[in-house]
Amino acid sequence: MSVLDTYYRAFREYRKETADNTSCEKDRRAIFQANTDGDRLTTTKYLCHIEADWISAIEEGLVYVEKAVQEERQFIRTNGEVVPIEKVKRISKDSVEHLAKHSEMITHVPEEETDGIIPDKLYMTEKLSDYAVYENRFLYMMLCYLRDFIQYRLEKIEILRRTYIGDMEVNKEIVTKKRTLVIRSKVYEKRTDNPFPLADEGSAALVRRIRDCQSIVSSLLATELMEQVAKTPMIKPPIVKTNVLKMNNNFKHALALYDYIASYKGDGYTCEEVVRDLAPYGEQLADELAETLNLTAFTAYKFGNEIEGVLETEYRAEEKRRQEAEAKKLAERIKRLKKRALESNKTMEEYMLLLEERNRMLEKDSEELAQIRAEVEKLNRTIDELNLEKAELNRKVEELEALVAEKEREIALLKQKYIEDMAALKRDHEYEMNALKEEHAQDMERTRSDYEEKLTAQQVEFSQKLQDTIGEYEAKAAALSDEIAALNRRYEEAEADRLEEECALNAKIAELSETESRLTGEFEAKSREIEEKYRNEFEMHETVSRREMEQLRGETALIRGELDGMRIRQGLTAPSTDYASRERFLELQESYAAFEKFFKEQWKITKKQIRKEVLWAKQPSGKKGAPEAPPAENGEEKRE
Numbered sequence: 001m002s003v004l005d006t007y008y009r010a011f012r013e014y015r016k017e018t019a020d021n022t023s024c025e026k027d028r029r030a031i032f033q034a035n036t037d038g039d040r041l042t043t044t045k046y047l048c049h050i051e052a053d054w055i056s057a058i059e060e061g062l063v064y065v066e067k068a069v070q071e072e073r074q075f076i077r078t079n080g081e082v083v084p085i086e087k088v089k090r091i092s093k094d095s096v097e098h099l100a101k102h103s104e105m106i107t108h109v110p111e112e113e114t115d116g117i118i119p120d121k122l123y124m125t126e127k128l129s130d131y132a133v134y135e136n137r138f139l140y141m142m143l144c145y146l147r148d149f150i151q152y153r154l155e156k157i158e159i160l161r162r163t164y165i166g167d168m169e170v171n172k173e174i175v176t177k178k179r180t181l182v183i184r185s186k187v188y189e190k191r192t193d194n195p196f197p198l199a200d201e202g203s204a205a206l207v208r209r210i211r212d213c214q215s216i217v218s219s220l221l222a223t224e225l226m227e228q229v230a231k232t233p234m235i236k237p238p239i240v241k242t243n244v245l246k247m248n249n250n251f252k253h254a255l256a257l258y259d260y261i262a263s264y265k266g267d268g269y270t271c272e273e274v275v276r277d278l279a280p281y282g283e284q285l286a287d288e289l290a291e292t293l294n295l296t297a298f299t300a301y302k303f304g305n306e307i308e309g310v311l312e313t314e315y316r317a318e319e320k321r322r323q324e325a326e327a328k329k330l331a332e333r334i335k336r337l338k339k340r341a342l343e344s345n346k347t348m349e350e351y352m353l354l355l356e357e358r359n360r361m362l363e364k365d366s367e368e369l370a371q372i373r374a375e376v377e378k379l380n381r382t383i384d385e386l387n388l389e390k391a392e393l394n395r396k397v398e399e400l401e402a403l404v405a406e407k408e409r410e411i412a413l414l415k416q417k418y419i420e421d422m423a424a425l426k427r428d429h430e431y432e433m434n435a436l437k438e439e440h441a442q443d444m445e446r447t448r449s450d451y452e453e454k455l456t457a458q459q460v461e462f463s464q465k466l467q468d469t470i471g472e473y474e475a476k477a478a479a480l481s482d483e484i485a486a487l488n489r490r491y492e493e494a495e496a497d498r499l500e501e502e503c504a505l506n507a508k509i510a511e512l513s514e515t516e517s518r519l520t521g522e523f524e525a526k527s528r529e530i531e532e533k534y535r536n537e538f539e540m541h542e543t544v545s546r547r548e549m550e551q552l553r554g555e556t557a558l559i560r561g562e563l564d565g566m567r568i569r570q571g572l573t574a575p576s577t578d579y580a581s582r583e584r585f586l587e588l589q590e591s592y593a594a595f596e597k598f599f600k601e602q603w604k605i606t607k608k609q610i611r612k613e614v615l616w617a618k619q620p621s622g623k624k625g626a627p628e629a630p631p632a633e634n635g636e637e638k639r640e
Contacts, residue, residue, distance in 0.1 A: 032281065039281055040169040044167075045163065045198050052206060055209050068254050069139060082122070085120060099123065132231075137234070140229040146217050161207070162197055166187065170289070520556075
């Protein structure tokens with residue numbers, strides 16, 4: 001039994017004693033009829049309008065989250081250790097592979113060839129299932145976030161739906177010939193556990209759906225998989241989108257649900273304040289309120305006069321009188337029963353059995369009657385609630401009708417004001433348009449005259465510039481024609497010189513090729529002659545022969561390099577990929593080495609000759625006894 005039921009039962013018992021009492025009824029009527037204008041009672045409740053989109057998103061996503069949890073993704077962790085052979089229970093593939101790599105664990109050779117080899121130790125592996133994969137940790141983090149997301153909004157919604165605010169004020173003054181009673185009462189109550197919120201099936205159904213989602217999340221967090229994952233550190237955003245989160249259908253929708261709730265910024269609901277004014281009081285409310293006020297006055301009177309002992313004595317005397325009256329009634333009933341038993345020619349036991357049977361029948365009838373009475377009371381309460389709701393709806397209809405009438409008057413006034421404002425604006429607009437048209441026509445005329453003057457001046461200036469540009473272009477064209485003619489003559493002369501030099505180079509190339517062939521033939525003949533004549537002395541003169549061969553090869557390479565240089569100087573040969581092969585590259589190196597050696601020796605000789613000529617030029621002309629030759633070359637060579 002709730003506290004409200006206890007209060008209601010006690011109040012009904014209290015009313016049984018005072019409802020039909022004439023004096024009590026007179027006092028109540030005097031209280032609730034006095035100064036009814038000062039009575040006030042307003043109640044405030046809140047009607048929640050819950051947005052269904054986030055609830056639907058969570059419901060749809062939880063279907064896939066449940067499937068993802070049921071997958072129980074895991075990886076196998078292998079632990080291994082080397083143990084004595086006596087403790088080995090099962091040999092696995094890893095044990096054999098480890099023994100093949102560690103033959104030192106085999107220390108005993110079998111006595112018989114047919115006996116098997118038994119090692120002293122063996123590697124044992126133990127495979128354990130580890131559920132702390134990243135995807136399971138993501139599910140745990142997402143479920144925790146979803147639990148807080150739902151709980152935060154559900155608590156706010158429930159607090160608003162269960163909020164009740166009552167504000168009552170009573171100001172009454174009752175004056176009779178023998179009594180003056182002044183009541184100043186103010187009651188303000190606010191509670192957030194009201195078990196009777198506003199009747200709204202829409203919000204009630206949505207709240208049930210939210211609670212169902214909360215229950216599903218709690219049950220998923222209570223699964224064995226999530227309890228195992230809860231022991232590992234929780235991951236933190238941003239979420240790493242692994243292949244499973246991107247490709248697996250269940251985990252992909254779970255990730256979409258997390259993205260949705262993580263980016264959801266609204267409260268998910270709105271609330272509407274519903275205020276109900278119960279003044280003036282109804283007859284039942286006024287009567288029951290007057291009863292409580294009269295009880296309050298009686299309590300103050302009882303303690304103020306210190307008459308609690310007197311009242312207690314009278315209460316006990318009255319109770320005793322009532323008990324005696326009940327006992328007297330019971331004795332009279334027993335007498336009547338005895339008389340009926342004698343008149344029916346039955347013993348007292350038989351009569352008692354009949355009475356018990358009738359009592360059972362009456363009890364059965366009373367139970368049925370109680371059920372019917374309960375149904376009637378329930379229907380009466382339903383009727384009262386419907387009447388109250390009807391009265392509230394009628395009051396709202398009246399308010400809305402008054403509001404509609406007020407709005408219609410406002411709309412009529414706004415329409416009239418709109419028509420007047422539009423007429424004034426239209427007149428102002430026409431005046432401004434006419435002024436703007438005149439101003440625009442004047443501006444267009446001034447702009448046209450200024451444009452024509454500027455256009456005439458620009459045409460004259462452009463004509464002058466065009467003539468000057470044409471003259472400059474013709475002069476430049478004549479100069480360029482003369483320059484082109486001179487360049488053509490120079491090109492023809494250069495082409496003739498190139499052809500002449502090319503002919504000379506071809507002749508020299510032919511001569512050098514002939515010389516190369518002759519030298520090669522002589523070298524081969526001389527080599528064969530030396531090989532036939534001095535075969536036995538070949539080892540002694542190997543160094544000399546190699547030097548001669550190198551000299552001949554150097555001469556050949558020098559000639560080839562000189563020929564290539566002449567070709568390059570005449571523009572007949574350019575660097576290319578022809579020397580990319582090994583043979584041609586070696587020939588190129590030999591040519592370079594021979595030319596470098598020739599260059600160094602030739603430079604020494606040339607430098608000596610230059611010095612001789614310089615020194616002879618410095619000697620005074622016609623001097624007797626002058627030397628006919630420069631200083632000894634030996635000294636120069638030494639200094640060099």
